[in-house]
Every structure is written in structure tokens, then in C-alpha cells.
């Protein structure tokens with residue numbers, strides 16, 4: 001069965017108490033609505049590193065069908081790299097790692113060389129990179145099977161890309177190389193999620209702002225289940 005991905009990117013948001021509150025509220029929503037969530041939906045949540053363990057435990061405690069991802073990773077392995085978090089250190093908590101988000105490219109100056117190193121580390125730890133591209137010309141390193149198209153103008157602005165254009169970018173990328181999973185991100189919300197998932201080339205979405213509120217997050221999942 002082809003899966004539909006809903007990947008929540010929390011960015012630098014939430015305290016530990018707020019993470020707990022998100023899960024408590026999610027438990028209630030999920031209990032009420034689990035019958036309207038189809039088996040083809042794959043839910044991935046990407047909290048900050050410091051909250052991965054808590055999210056892992058709360059997800060298990062409340063029996064939520066949530067897998068975890070990291071928002072970034074060290075370009076190095078374990079060792080003397082102060083402040084960095086190696087893929088091997090979180091491999092028991094996450095299955096996915098976002099690489100190359102435009103916020104990191106812009107605010108932290110991440111370049112293609114660094115992003116290729118990060119990709120290699122993630123693959124070495126047997127995790128799945130979610131590789132962000134800003135347009136169809138963004139280079140994609142070897143070994144990437146999951147690509148997220150995230151046009152900068154659409155991130156956090158409430159102005160999503162048109163589904164037709166996102167679908168076209170997916171086609172263009174797939175003409176150039178084999179991509180198993182193509183994701184769209186940028187102002188996804190419960191009202192527009194279905195329009196991205198029904199065009200054929202887009203396998204999932206990566207909402208930021210709308211993933212922070214449990215009610216909106218689960219509404220997106222419910223709506224995605226209808227497609």
C-alpha cells in the first residue's frame with residue numbers, strides 16, 4: 001500500500017511541559033478519531049533534539065501511531081565535535097532526519113558539501129534522510145530516496161505553493177532521478193492538505209506551524225485519510 005506522509009516540523013518551538021501537553025491533547029483527539037484515520041497514513045513528528053526522548057516515551061505511553069524524526073544532524077560521527085549530535089546517538093529514537101531545510105541553509109550557512117556529509121552520516125546510521133530542496137535545481141546527494149520540496153516563499157507565510165506547481169516540480173525531479181517519496185512543505189494546513197495529496201506525484205506533506213497545535217495536526221491527518 002502506498003503511504004501518505006504527514007511530517008510535523010516543530011522547529012525551535014515548545015518547552016518540555018508544552019511537549020507533554022501536546023501529547024496529552026493528542027491522546028484525546030486520537031482516541032475519538034482513530035476510526036477515521038486510514039492505515040496508509042504515516043505520521044512523523046520532528047521535535048527539537050532535547051525533546052526526542054520525551055516524545056518517544058509519551059508516544060508509547062499513549063499508544064499513538066507516531067514515529068520520530070530529527071530536524072538536523074551532525075556532519076560527523078560520534079567523537080570530539082562539541083555541541084554536535086551524531087546520528088548514532090539518536091538512532092534508537094528516530095527513524096528519519098530532515099536535512100537541508102532552507103532555514104538552516106539561510107540562517108546557518110549550510111552548503112551542499114556540508115549537507116552531503118550529513119546525508120552520509122544519516123545513511124550510515126540506517127536512518128532515512130528527508131532531503132529538502134528549494135526548487136527543482138537544488139542538488140540532491142547520492143542515496144536520497146525521500147525529497148521534500150519546500151519553496152522559500154511558502155514557508156511560514158500562509159501562502160502555499162499551488163498544488164499543480166508542486167506536482168510539476170515532483171515530476172521534474174523524478175525525470176532526473178529516482179525518488180521514492182516526494183513531500184511538499186510550506187503553509188500546509190487542514191484546508192489545503194487534500195489538494196496536495198490528490199494529484200498523483202506528492203506522497204506527503206511537511207507542515208510546520210500547523211503541526212504545533214494538536215487539533216490542527218490531527219485534522220490534517222483526518223483530511224489526508226479521505227484522499
Ligand code: PGA
Nearest residue numbers: 155156186187207208209
Ligand atoms: P510552515 O513550515 O508549514 O510553517 O510553512 C513548513 C516547513 O518549514 O517545513
